[in-house]
Amino acid sequence: MADLTTSLYALFDEERERFQSARRVLSYDEYLALLGAAPQRFTRDAARYLRDMFDHYGTVTVEKAYGKFTRWKLFDLPWEDDAGKREALVGHEAIQAELYRALSNFTRQGRVNRLVLLHGPNGSAKSTFVACLMRAMENYSAADDGALYRYHWVFPRGKGADGGRIGFGASSSSDEGLRVGDSYAHLDEGAIDAKVLCELRDHPLLLLPVPMRQALLRETLGPDAAAQVPLELWKGGPCHKCQQVFNALHTAYRGDLRKALAHVQIERWYVSRRYRVGAVTLGPQMAVDARERQVTASRSLAALPPSLQNTTLFEPSGELVDAAGGLLEYSDLLKRALEHWKYLLLMIETGEVSLDSSNLVPNLVLVGSTNEGHLDAFREHPEFASFRGRLDLVRAPYLTDWTAEKAIYDAQAIPGVRRHVAPHATELAAVFAVLTRMRKPTTDRFARTLATLAAELTPIEKADLYASGAVPSRLAGEQAKELRANIGALYHESDVYPNYEGRTGASPREMRGVILDAAQHAGYKCLSPFAVLERIADLCNRKSEFEWLRQETVAGGYHDPKYFQKVLRDRLVDRLEDEMRSATGLVDEARYVEGFERYVFNVSAQMKGEKIRNKLTGRDDPPDEAMMKDIERQLVATGSPEEFRRNVISRVAAWAIDHSGQKVPYATLFPNYIQRLKEVFFQEHRKQVVLSTRDLMVLITDEGAGLDADGRRRAEATLAMLKDRYGYCDHCAGDAAGTLLRERFADLKV
Template identity: 25%
Template sequence: MSDGRTIIDLVSQRQDRDQFRRKNWIGTFEEYLDLVRANPKVTRTAYQRLYDMINSYGVDIVERGREKKKYYRFFDDPDNGGKDAVFGLRGSLEHLVNALESAANGYGIERRVLLLHGPVGSSKSTIARLLKKGLESYSATDDGALYTLGWVSEDDPEDLDAIEWCPMNEEPLHLIPERFRSDVEQELNAGKGEHDFRVKITGELDPYCRFTYQQRLKKYDGDWTRVIQDVRVKRLLLSEKDRVGIGTFQPKDEKNQDATELTGDINYRKIAEYGSDSDPRAFNFDGEFNIANRGLIEFVEVLKLDVAFLYDLLGASQEHRIKPKKFAQTDIDEVIIGHTNEPEYKRLQNNEFMEALRDRTVKIDIPYVTILDNEIKIYEKDYNNRTVKGKHIAPHTIEMAAMWAILTRLEEPKHAGLTRLQKLKLYNGKTLPGFTEENIKELRDQAVNEGMLGISPRYVQDKISNALVAHPEAKSINPFMVLNELEGGLKHHSLINNEETKQEYRELLSVVKEEYESIVKNEVQRAIAADEDALARLCGNYIDSVKAYTQKEKVKNAFTGQYEEPDERLMRSIEEKIDIPESRKDDFRREIMNYIAALMMDGKRFDYKSNERLYKALELKLFEDQKDTIKLTSLVSNVVDADTQKKIDIVKERLIRNYGYDQESATDVLNYVASIFARGDSKQE
């Protein structure tokens, strides 16, 4: 067992003091100019820095049909182990990053509010949170470094603790007078290539730094070179918790909220000291717009804001300026991101007084996920282990809940003969006869509002959690427990008031239950037919007969040694399992023999798993042969003899080993499938 000294030594060996010194660097204005000359990107705008941050994590090019799409790894949340990863919104995220790229290049979008629009629970807040965390991390790296300025004390210029740092984190180059900026830019950009980043000085000092600058300029009789000797520059680390470069604003009770929360307020205690409420030293530049300068500000449910706040927002977006009380228009450099839901956005569209805001927003739709695999990933973030709170989550439990959620979001297909479930499978990558990538794209194009309506992932997460605590006696949670919770919760769902919609969602639960029945029947069938020796023997007999049939020969009986006709009944009993009609049997048999010949030419050996269609047919045939010997339906009557119980236990072990069941869920699913077969047997009688 380690002692305290060992633990301290462990931390000591891993700390990086050089990195700490770089993050806490303080230097002169002259040294900062050297930094700019060596790395001009330290002067990037907020949009440029945010765009570069996203790209720094890497970009993959993904081909979908004939189109090439960009996949930004940043949204997988690699810094946090995927905790805030965003799944299934590739198109929306690409649209967002394209807007940031346009803003970074100064094409006009930098003068707009980026409005994330979508239904509740569609990851709008998660995306904003990711961007804020990403900026924080990026500013702490060498590539993401940025700097701000401060003023030394007139009493003790060497006292670093007495430096008055800029309250709005200004870019130090704002100290260069307007009339000299073009010459300074030319000097700093000398030797740069066509595609190299170039320094461009835009913006003015905030009221506090402007006041201090003018005071020092008077003190030094207009000598700018003396003024900048009083300037210190430090590395700036963006942090939402420390309110440095990252701001968040959300609506509250109108009586308890005013515009000073955005633009700062007078410090009445300092008025007596400085003699005026218009002295910037008697003002707190701590509004969300002030502290978010050089970074990002998030407006939560932005369209719920009072009109007075929206005026400040309009000026901040279009003019890149804010109006603190008692002061002139003040330049800001920050990314403005808001998010809102569908009802609030419709209200904006119907309000003629909000035309100015509509004109100054770039709407980016953030819909619900409509691809099953991605929806499953959302829930697996919380339930990524098969055992949660001591309970085992049976296979397909999360999958069925996700399937229902997706079905509620899909529009009824206009294509004749296509069900909503089949549409879900097409979107999820399954191939169906007669449907190409172009057809699937057409399906998406026809469904304009797909993903903007339906059930929120939060509702599903809540009901999975309910199922985990609602069955204290159960060791395993199965799909029916969760589906029942989903159905029961519809009665009191706060966002669904339409009874027709509730009934539609209940009917979709029935669709999911039928799909689950099909899935588990197949799994149990495969578990029963998972006798490898029996499958190999069955396959061998089939191939021997097919070979003899195609070559018009006879088959040697292994027991009698006599040559006999190929076993037509055996071949057809297998082929019928995969719907090979009598008229197509010759084609299928030749296809199998050609497949075996091709494998041999490549030096490969054929076995029963080589051909997927034949493998499935063999499993179904073996299941049919063995289900009666196992007497699965006897489980329903609870009368099981020792020999049958032994065979059932073998099937259970296969379900546990191959499909992820535990003892309880394997027993449950066998009982359920047994009841299905019992119903089938009674119908046949």
């Protein structure tokens, strides 16, 4: 017990030290000293604060098949533990860039002059986006760079700064030495008779009269200080209540500002979503978000300067006030009737909100969200045109890259699944979701060659093009090259259309439901991709609920749930077959890649007229023409081998220019060729694969009864490979083997 107490006391000591070293309470002079040392950091409004926060966590460049994007690391929640990181924003680099641009504009203009309105389909990541921002604010406000300060007015017991009278209070105690320097800021609570809070968390500099403040800012920031600080800080003032207190003190001390500022206690504050400090989310049911009430007479009022006791003080409250200094989010903003939020736009226009007795000038960044339906309706409103200029519309579509969509499910749905997660289960759900969102390219936007190629793209081809840059295997040579070079153009094609790609389709929320339901399926022991397919079929029957199921299908398979399901099932069984073949160990995966790499090496030497050093003999041999011909026999369906060689070499060369010094990733650069080499090999060794699959099935379902020693050993090796390399367990490996034997290998008599 004693040990526990000792260690607890040690923690108390640490906490006290941390409190003091974090400079949580400061006098006005101490605050000014900090400001002098880091003027930029101490002259921020909410917009600059947020923009600096973006910079604080830094960026990373993400390279996708459809282009390079800047990702702000704050959206990865790097300070969170693994469970917390699941709430991170997946993808959506474009929204990040848009908000950063908006914040930079506010900074340049010196004030927040627009409400950022995120619009997109239900369940796109709008609220996740804002939640990440708010979490980052909490973390940043605890860092040195992100320190935030507010102030209170304190009125001590005993002697006031003017010496003669007994403070401003009614207390008769006459403690000497209560003053620390010129300030009452560090007095113990017990020595303070009254404390008046600034609910709006006014910037401490606002207490200095404008000419004095501007002189100070010029001294610390240079002659162009006006251009460097927010407008409000340059020429604004404190809130109504603080102004009243200041005036009273000013009068009481006959103009001695030092004495008036001695009553200012500066306190560091921290953003908190839970306690609604500097980060507040308002649901659509909100009514009035700023109010004021009269400060009622209490013992503490008696401690105020006499002139203040005769003044009516009001304290503002409400969400606008709670969020002061930070971020206020209006979720589903347009669900409210316009008259309920019109004042927000007026506030943005004028910079202030009128209350009964005063005007508030809240220091805030405002972000709203809305679905497209409500925004469409709002566009029809007669007043839309006049409000348009006060809104910064930022599009928040669904993801159209299934690798990113899969990452959402893996992070957010899978932790709730108690079963083994079979390979391809979440991938199937993600590909389905993206298929429902695909839009057939409007080809007249493109030049002729590309237009033809784009017109022929099926939804699954388009989805794979985005996800990995994989060009359909039916295309080769120049066509493949043309399409590959224009993935970005296809991706951005519909950005400017009202009906952009990612505006409709299955939402991540529905797909999470599909995955969690599939994880309860009685027919499987694992979360099986087959169960996911069944639940997707159920989802597709709920036409009355989902607009995306009622869309007219478009040639090529767009908006066609039946087609999506067929494509997905075929693709799944293809994948299972592919993995089973590799797992039988007849040929190591790497061998195909090595074979292709050797081919490229030989072709390159032959084109340059060079010889190749034979590592075994040490001799320089001519390129291996027989080997090259053999590969071409397998890969070249149309066109000449010479053209094929040129195309391959130019792709490798182009890649090498962009990635100097790196090893060429043949498997990802030429997936179709590697796949084709595997196919050919498999056709030649199909019988062995089928036999191995049968043995595997016997091993799993019948404990290997009847297998000879050799067969058992091979089946065990296959199973081990399926587990280690692809993540199967006994059950889903059995499901896969069973499906393949029924659907793919049934014809083969062995």
